[in-house]
Amino acid sequence: MHEKEDQEHHRTMIEENCNQLRCHFTWELVVEDSAVPDLENRIWEEIEFLDTKYNVGIYNLLAYVKHLQGQDEDALQSLNEAEDLIHREHADLSDIGSLVTWGNYAWLYYHMGRLEEAQTYLDKVEDTCQKFASRFCYSMECPEMDCAEGWALLKCGRQNYVRARACFEKALQVEPENPEFSTGYAITLYRLDSDPNNVISLNPLRQAVRLNPADTYIKVLLALKLQDVNQEDEGEMYIEEALGSTTSLMYILRYAAKFYRRKGCVERALELLQRALQETPSSAFLHHQIGLCYRSQVFQIKNQTSRGPRGQNRENINSLVQLAIHKFQRTLALKPTYELAYVDLAEMHAEIGQYREAEDNFQRALNMNNCAEDKQQEIHLRYGNFQQLHQNSEDKAITHYLKGLKIKEISYARGKLLKALKQLAEKHLHHNIQIVESLSLLGLVHKLQGDMNKALECYEKALRHTTFLNPDF
Structure with a gap:
């Protein structure tokens, strides 16, 4: 009986110590089950196509994802790869570079019930923390750890980006010229840029290019x-420069x-x-981008024919729409959480009169969980356009435009x-x-655009019209 109690006590102590570690198991990475395969x-x-000096983190993340899948x-094999990589290519990082990997080992062995091995890695972390005079037994406050956490959050998708940004900012406060910290920060801001006219990521990207000229x-x-910011010629210079290189070519092509x-x-x-x-x-990214290319070709043909496409043009459009539909369906088979791919698919169905299929896909997008606010705005915008242009329902269009505007995110879609x-x-x-309603809506638009004088003018007109219609009001 005592032996069983001792074992349980030992297990509880290891779990408590593991909870103090800084690694993938404690960073509260938000990954939906449906998003794990993607x-x-x-x-x-x-691992195969991106030429980077930072692959230790990606093997650690792979280990965590493998654990999520049981x-x-x-x-364990992925963690072995991470450790080998540290010894081969990052000997200069000393023991600090291994802390995340050791933390993941400890957690993994704990979950596997191999408590002695878990303790071995806890001891390694503790020894390193003592060596570097950390205030804590099982974790260290240092920019390298903040950076590792930032990368993990960044790789796990949009719900984690705000926290990733905070991690890289914290690391850069200590080492503002560090190339890796700068790269992570710039990529995070680029991903957070929901408005193409926004320039928050422009200078960080320039800084990252300056510090990483070969990246x-x-x-x-x-x-x-x-x-995005109408400096396309300079942008194309970087594109052609990158295409002339052989590093990370797969990503460059995309x-x-x-x-x-x-x-x-x-x-x-x-x-x-x-x-x-x-x-x-x-x-999924490539299939989606190819689908967007076919969609662009559809719009190119439509824009060239002022009276609406007929004959051969209509046939070409139908053919391109089918190609786009196929690509968007393939995208969603590979990544069922790709919200805007449902909208792209819906719009292509609408283009050839398949309104029921369009409605079904719009509803899938509208009912997605954990959808980013700027994406929600875009879905309401495009569903409203569908109601207005294809269903002759301006009331439903207005309803969805208003639903989109209730979301406070400042974005291109807004x-x-x-x-x-x-x-x-x-x-x-x-x-x-609907004069009163329309004046009220116009007043709301002016208010949200910050023009209070015009907003008041519209509201007063609406009120006068209401009083005129209802003298007893």
Whole structure:
């Protein structure tokens, strides 16, 4: 009986000590179960195709993902890879570079019931913390640990980006010229940039390129940001420079294709994406980007035919829509949590009159859990457009524009929501339809745009019109 109690006490002590570690098991990484397969795919792609000095962290993350899937032996193998990499390529990091890996070992052995081995790694962490005079037995406060946590959060998706930013900021306060900290910070800000007109990531990306002149991945992100802020020529210079290199080519092809699609060079974009797809046929990102290229070609044909496409043009559109649908479906088979891919798919169904399929996919997007606020705004915007243009339901369109605007996030989609609502309100006023409601909506638009004088003017007109209609009011 006493022996059993001793074992339980030993297990409890190890768990308490493990909880003090700084590693993937304690960083509260937000990863939905449905997103785990896609995360693992992206990790393997990064290991194979991204030329980086920071692969120790990616093997640690792979170990954690393997554990989430119940594959603890495979997880151990990944930690072995991380440790080998430290000894081969990062001997200069001393024991600090191993702290995260040792912490993950301790947790993994604890979960496997191998408590003596868990204790061995706890002892390694404790020895290192004492060696560097840490205030804590099992964790250290240092920029390298903040950076490792930042990378882990960044790799696990949008719900973790704000915390990732805080980690990199904390690390940069100690070492503002550190190339790795700078790269992580710049990428995080780029991912957080929900408004293309925003420039919060521009200077950090420039700084990261300056500190990492050989890093082609960070160069293409800078190129895309420059394109966002109407500095496309400078951006293209970085794109061509990156394409002339052989490092991280798979990632360069992806982002260069995105750059050229947005520039209107769709054939060039498709050529680059097809090259990349030969190497990584199960990339949801690539299938989605190819689908967006076909969609762009649909819009190009429609814009060239002022009276609406007919004959051969109509056939070409139908063919391109089918290709886009196929690619978006493939995207969602690979990544069921890709919210905007449902919207892209819905819009292509609507394009050929398949309104029921369109509605189903819009509803899937509208009902997604843990969807980022800027994405929610875009979904309401595009569903509102669908109701207005394809279902002749301006009331439902207004409802969804308003739902999008209730979300306070300042994003590109929010600007579009305000514009769409304003156009509908002005159209109704022009045709004397729902005058009080339309004036109120117009007042709301002006208020949200910060023009209180115009807002008050609209509200007063609405009030006068109400009094005119109801003299007893």
